[in-house]
Amino acid sequence: MSKNVITVVASVLLSGLTAFGISRAATPAAENASAQAVYPSDGSAYRTVNLSQVEYPDFTYAAESAVDAVVFVKVTVRGSQQDQMIDPFFRYFFGDGFEGRGREREGSGSGVIIRPDGYIVTNNHVVQNATKIEVTLNNNQTFEATVVGTDPATDVALIKIDAQALPTIEFGDSDQLRLGEWVLAIGSPLGETLRSTITAGIVSAKGRSMPSQDREFKIESFIQTDAAVNPGNSGGALVNKAGQLVGINTAIVSTTGSFSGYSFAIPSNIVSKVVGDLIDFGSVKRAMLGIAGGTVTAELADKLKLDKPEGVYVSEVVKGGAADKAGIKEEDVIVNIGGTPTHTMPELQAKVNSFHPGDKSTVTVLREGKTRDMQIEFTDGNVTLGTVAGDGTVAYYGAQLRQGDNGVEIVSVGRGKMQEAGAQAGMVIRFVNDQKVKTPQDVIDITKKSKRAIFIEGVTPNGRSFYFGFGKDE
Numbered sequence: 466m467s468k469n470v471i472t473v474v475a476s477v478l479l480s481g482l483t484a485f486g487i488s489r490a491a492t493p494a495a496e497n498a499s500a501q502a503v504y505p506s507d508g509s510a511y512r513t514v515n516l517s518q519v520e521y522p523d524f525t526y527a528a529e530s531a532v533d534a535v536v537f538v539k540v541t542v543r544g545s546q547q548d549q550m551i552d553p554f555f556r557y558f559f560g561d562g563f564e565g566r567g568r569e570r571e572g573s574g575s576g577v578i579i580r581p582d583g584y585i586v587t588n589n590h591v592v593q594n595a596t597k598i599e600v601t602l603n604n605n606q607t608f609e610a611t612v613v614g615t616d617p618a619t620d621v622a623l624i625k626i627d628a629q630a631l632p633t634i635e636f637g638d639s640d641q642l643r644l645g646e647w648v649l650a651i652g653s654p655l656g657e658t659l660r661s662t663i664t665a666g667i668v669s670a671k672g673r674s675m676p677s678q679d680r681e682f683k684i685e686s687f688i689q690t691d692a693a694v695n696p697g698n699s700g701g702a703l704v705n706k707a708g709q710l711v712g713i714n715t716a717i718v719s720t721t722g723s724f725s726g727y728s729f730a731i732p733s734n735i736v737s738k739v740v741g742d743l744i745d746f747g748s749v750k751r752a753m754l755g756i757a758g759g760t761v762t763a764e765l766a767d768k769l770k771l772d773k774p775e776g777v778y779v780s781e782v783v784k785g786g787a788a789d790k791a792g793i794k795e796e797d798v799i800v801n802i803g804g805t806p807t808h809t810m811p812e813l814q815a816k817v818n819s820f821h822p823g824d825k826s827t828v829t830v831l832r833e834g835k836t837r838d839m840q841i842e843f844t845d846g847n848v849t850l851g852t853v854a855g856d857g858t859v860a861y862y863g864a865q866l867r868q869g870d871n872g873v874e875i876v877s878v879g880r881g882k883m884q885e886a887g888a889q890a891g892m893v894i895r896f897v898n899d900q901k902v903k904t905p906q907d908v909i910d911i912t913k914k915s916k917r918a919i920f921i922e923g924v925t926p927n928g929r930s931f932y933f934g935f936g937k938d939e
Contacts (some may be wrong), residue, residue, distance in 0.1 A: 522647050522706060528663050530708040533603045533632040534578040535651045535701055537660045538587055538610075538624075540595035542570045575652035575701030576600065576624065577710060578633050579740065583608075583626040586740050587700030588715055589615045592622050600626050603661050614743035618751070619684050619731060619818070620715055621739045622700075634702060637709030639732035642668050642688065650692035650714055650728065652701025659697070666692030666728075672811045673729060675716065686815035687729040688712045694728035703730040712736075735818055742821075752820035752843035755786020757879075760809040761798060769798065770834060775808045776800040779830075783879050784854035784865050791841035793830060800836075801829035817843070851909045859905035861912075862935070866905040869893050872923060873902050886933040891926040912937070 574591030578584070585600065592598055598610040608626035615622040642648075646668045653660045670689040688703065694714050703712035712730030742749045758779045766774035776798040782789050793799070799807055803826040807813040820826065822845040830837050851859060858865035863881015866873050872895040878884045894902060897911045898920050912919055920934040 524647070524649055524663075524665055524706065527649055527704055527706050527708040528651075531634050531649070531702060531704045531710075532651055532661050532663060534634040535603065535661060536576045536578060536585060537601040537653045537657055538574045538576045538591055538700060539599045539601070539657070540572050540574070540592055541597040542572070542594055543596050573653065573656050573697050574699040575697065575714070577700070577702045577713065578631050579636070579710075581629065581631045581633055583628045583631060584613070584740070584744065585610065585624050585626065586713060586736060587622050587624060588713065589617050589620045589622040591700045592624060598624060600624070601657070601660070602631075614747055614749075616739045616743070616749045618749075619735055619739055621713065621731060621736055623740045623743045634704065634708070634710040636733050636737050637705055637707065637711045639688065639711045639734045642671065642705070642711055644668055644671070647706055648690055648692060648711065649704050650690070650694050650698060650701060651704065652694070652698035652714060654693075654695035654697045656697050664693040666690045669727075672809055672815070674811045675718075675729065684735065684814045684818050686732060686735065686811040687715070688732055690728050690730065691726055692728055698728075732815065735815060738819055750821050751845065752817055752822050752824060753787060753845060754813075754817050754841075754843070755783035755788040756793065756799075757781035757783075758810065769796070769831075771798065771831065776831065777807055777810050777813045781877070784858055784877070785852045785860050787841055787844045788828075789854070791828060791839045793828065793839060794832070796832075798831040799828060800831055802826060850912070859909065861905070861908060864888055866894070866908060868904045871895070873905055873908055882935045886921075886935045887931075888933065889925075892923055892931060894921055894923040896922040
């Protein structure tokens, strides 16, 4: 009898354990969660759930390993240039405001230590025109800093403090970032009181460009995130979950001057190349393709009979430049450089910026419905003075000249001293340094004999006189 009772009890226990095991197997999501009914004073019931940590990303390693390498940067500006120190774009959209003190102003931003011997990367607009730069580490140590070099085209600056054995952040590969990937923004929003603030967000977009308020050359291929960034974050770190530096926070788009969901960072691959050049050469050795153009639109794709609106449309080719020598022509569409697709102009700029003058690569273009690969050797964009292009025009400080009926005609104007001085296509040069000129060679000869400056006189296409001048290269 007792044996039968024991058998029945064992069967019941075994059945219960089996049912419990099946229930657990059927609900894996609840394996690491606990639920509890809560009854508030009004009598209604709701359930609280503590989900497993694996359901959410863990930023603790990235935050703790990177925060000590992000510094607070305070700058002082004096003199009449103080009101011009901040680019109007950043003044309106980013709002790195400066507190006035008569003829002296103080402002702030952030920076990232990239070498243990005191090299710190920040934004050019943070330190531009500064007469004094002070860096405060996360451990409250303060140092005066000097500017090693700046690059306005990318808004990157490199400064240095006299210190050793500093914490650093390792450069990551920004090209490997994926849309939706988690990132952290670290910096000092709103000044020193909120130093070393860490916020999280995702990569919202890549290859973004921003509206420009001037005609200056810019390289823009921003990483867009929704990590909260505010005035003072400029120059701070954007890091991935591994704690690697993938960007330098630079700007926000906002109608109020404060964060409203859109922040932008310079990709680390651009930053790494720029600061490497600044350390090795003292200036940026920038490769130039030698074209003007823009991203292919749907309307342009229809006109060119392209399968899809992707690539960079070439509207102009600089005579004697790298693209011209490689055989790239107007109305070509560049779709790839060195094995990297170039869907947009910012992507093209970022890729070209990764090269140095003298580097060689392959450029793929679409021309009349066919794909062509062209070998290109990048230059620094400075065509030698007096170089004669295939169409007979002569290079002159970024402009192309040819003989006209009543002087020397300016055929086109690209980056260089002529453009900066105000030269425009269609102008006719009649005098250089008070000497009459009839041919481009006359202009070249007088220029070479000049010791310091060039003064040019002539007429515009509508017959009005013009005058401008510029200094010669040392």
